[in-house]
Amino acid sequence: xxxxxRRSRIGLAYLAPAVLFVLVFTAYPxxxxxxxxxxxWSLLAEPTYVGLDNFSRAFDDDQFWTxxxxxxxxxxxxxxxxxxxxxxxxxxxxxNTVLRRLTRTIVFLPVVIGxxxxxxxxxxxxxxxxxxxxxxxxxxxxxxxxxxxxxxDTNVSNWAVIISxxxxxxxxxxxxxxxAIQAIPAEISESAMxxxxxxxQRVRRLILPxxxxxxxxxxxxxxIGSLLAFDQFFLMTAxxxxxxxxxxxxxxxxxxxxxxxxxxxxxxxxxxxxIILVFTIIQTALARRSSL
Amino acid sequence: MxxxxxxxxxAGRTRYxxxxxxxxxxxxMLLPLLASVLASVKSPQEAAAVPPTYVPHxxxxxxYQRLWEFQAGLPTYLANSFVVAFLTIAxxxxxxxxxGYALARFPIPGKELYFIFLLLALIIPYQALLTPIFLMFSxxxxxxxxxxxxxxxxxxxxxxxxxxxRYSFEAVPRELExxxxxxxxxxxxxxxRIFLPSLVPAVVTVAIFAFITSWNEFLGALVxxxxxxxxxxxxxxxxxxxxxxxxxxxxxxxQAGVTLSIIPCIGIYLLLQRYYVSGLLSGAVK
Numbered sequence: 369x370x371x372x373x374r375r376s377r378i379g380l381a382y383l384a385p386a387v388l389f390v391l392v393f394t395a396y397p398x399x400x401x402x403x404x405x406x407x408x409w410s411l412l413a414e415p416t417y418v419g420l421d422n423f424s425r426a427f428d429d430d431q432f433w434t435x436x437x438x439x440x441x442x443x444x445x446x447x448x449x450x451x452x453x454x455x456x457x458x459x460x461x462x463x464n465t466v467l468r469r470l471t472r473t474i475v476f477l478p479v480v481i482g483x484x485x486x487x488x489x490x491x492x493x494x495x496x497x498x499x500x501x502x503x504x505x506x507x508x509x510x511x512x513x514x515x516x517x518x519x520x521d522t523n524v525s526n527w528a529v530i531i532s533x534x535x536x537x538x539x540x541x542x543x544x545x546x547x548a549i550q551a552i553p554a555e556i557s558e559s560a561m562x563x564x565x566x567x568x569q570r571v572r573r574l575i576l577p578x579x580x581x582x583x584x585x586x587x588x589x590x591x592i593g594s595l596l597a598f599d600q601f602f603l604m605t606a607x608x609x610x611x612x613x614x615x616x617x618x619x620x621x622x623x624x625x626x627x628x629x630x631x632x633x634x635x636x637x638x639x640x641x642x643i644i645l646v647f648t649i650i651q652t653a654l655a656r657r658s659s660l
Numbered sequence: 661m662x663x664x665x666x667x668x669x670x671a672g673r674t675r676y677x678x679x680x681x682x683x684x685x686x687x688x689m690l691l692p693l694l695a696s697v698l699a700s701v702k703s704p705q706e707a708a709a710v711p712p713t714y715v716p717h718x719x720x721x722x723x724y725q726r727l728w729e730f731q732a733g734l735p736t737y738l739a740n741s742f743v744v745a746f747l748t749i750a751x752x753x754x755x756x757x758x759x760g761y762a763l764a765r766f767p768i769p770g771k772e773l774y775f776i777f778l779l780l781a782l783i784i785p786y787q788a789l790l791t792p793i794f795l796m797f798s799x800x801x802x803x804x805x806x807x808x809x810x811x812x813x814x815x816x817x818x819x820x821x822x823x824x825x826r827y828s829f830e831a832v833p834r835e836l837e838x839x840x841x842x843x844x845x846x847x848x849x850x851x852x853r854i855f856l857p858s859l860v861p862a863v864v865t866v867a868i869f870a871f872i873t874s875w876n877e878f879l880g881a882l883v884x885x886x887x888x889x890x891x892x893x894x895x896x897x898x899x900x901x902x903x904x905x906x907x908x909x910x911x912x913x914x915q916a917g918v919t920l921s922i923i924p925c926i927g928i929y930l931l932l933q934r935y936y937v938s939g940l941l942s943g944a945v946k
């Protein structure tokens with residue numbers, strides 16, 4: 369009894385640095401953010417308590433809704449492409465042959481590079497006069513004058529960014545899907561083959577249901593990642609035209625840092641965190657139901 | 661006879677089709693990377709050419725030269741990025757090796773609650789916390805500090821690292837540890853002598869993910885670092901985007917920067933692919 373008490377104290381000592389770190393650098397900032405969201409503060413004057421004003425102000429703020437709607441549109445458009453695309457590439461490359469392994473490695477390559485670097489790479493590729501995208505489309509005879517991909521039309525900008533991000537993160541889902549497909553016991557897929565089921569019947573009745581938890585997990589990660597999108601729009605469109613492609617995180621950033629509306633920025637952060645929490649809860653509930 | 665023949669030729673057709681799709685995919689994925697590398701070695705005139713050339717007519721490292729001398733100079737920025745990344749690796753390991761040990765092997769009351777608390781950053785995205793962290797860091801003098809940025813990167817990377825560590829400790833057979841305890845080793849000696857050798861793969865995994873996260877992180881660095889000498893590579897690249905040469909954006913220098921910042925990540929991935937992939941998979945299987 370005494371020994372186990374002593375052991376638990378030693379264990380707590382090993383745990384303490386990490387607990388302290390999270391307390392100081394995650395929990396405390398969160399509490400301070402809640403406090404900030406109830407105040408108006410620009411660093412220049414003393415903070416004043418304003419109750420829930422910052423939240424009701426968000427409700428009447430057109431740019432808040434524009435940013436939220438744009439972020440949701442981006443998420444709704446890109447998520448199915450990442451999931452279906454990643455899954456198809458996984459089906460294609462799941463068997464272990466040399467060419468398929470190589471394809472897996474290459475499709476995964478852009479996942480490890482930075483989103484900032486990939487955004488600036490595509491910023492150049494999509495640039496109207498010096499970019500290779502317009503050059504190639506012109507040489508193929510598909511367009512006769514340069515397309516203004518970024519920062520002029522909201523939809524065109526959104527699709528250009530989506531293309532760059534799909535290139536960048538498609539391999540993430542693919543890798544997890546391949547692992548899930550390879551984890552299906554051989555006897556199960558063999559018995560389905562003996563039944564004479566065609567390939568796509570096996571995919572639909574067997575492979576897809578058995579890998580559903582992974583599909584849900586990748587969907588959750590993709591949805592959260594897309595709702596928090598910042599780098600790609602900051603670097604590729606700078607929010608243009610007219611801040612219509614400024615995502616929610618972008619708008620939080622604009623309010624908190626260049627504009628120094630710290631209280632309002634904190635309120636927007638809290639709203640965003642709440643939206644993400646709702647998605648997490650829904651997905652976790654779905655995942656639990658599908659694994660039962 | 662003809663039935664098996666057509667079946668066989670169908671299987672052959674499928675194989676060619678799979679091969680063709682694989683090659684097409686590889687080409688599409690590699691072309692942008694290749695284009696960036698090629699653009700970075702074009703001469704200044706060629707890098708500014710309209711319409712652009714696909715393949716450089718000559719080899720020139722002029723763009724790298726301009727990047728080398730850009731603002732405070734590339735060596736400063738590279739050093740900043742490396743220092744922050746290595747501090748992040750160090751902090752992540754110093755915090756999660758003992759914590760993983762504690763969670764896996766010690767009878768701590770309310771252990772799972774501590775675990776969930778340590779995963780807090782999974783629920784609260786760091787992007788939302790940057791304002792209060794910035795205020796706290798201003799008070800502590802940690803803005804424009806490599807140490808401060810490394811703390812933020814550690815906070816981002818903590819849940820994943822802890823997760824990997826805890827389950828790696830749990831996977832070590834208890835017999836090894838018990839033998840050492842019988843020999844009179846205390847818990848610290850057990851950690852160093854028994855666990856650490858078995859934990860090398862987990863340590864490598866945590867280190868490479870910490871490096872890649874820190875090396876690539878942009879928003880935190882953009883917010884915290886606002887003096888020229890303290891920028892990390894992603895912030896400098898964002899600035900280089902607005903740099904002009906020969907009357908237009910300096911595309912050659914920008915792609916030189918992109919190429920340079922990609923190289924360490926791809927190098928680590930290709931060299932340590934085994935650790936990278938197994939880390940990603942164990943992090944995802946909850």
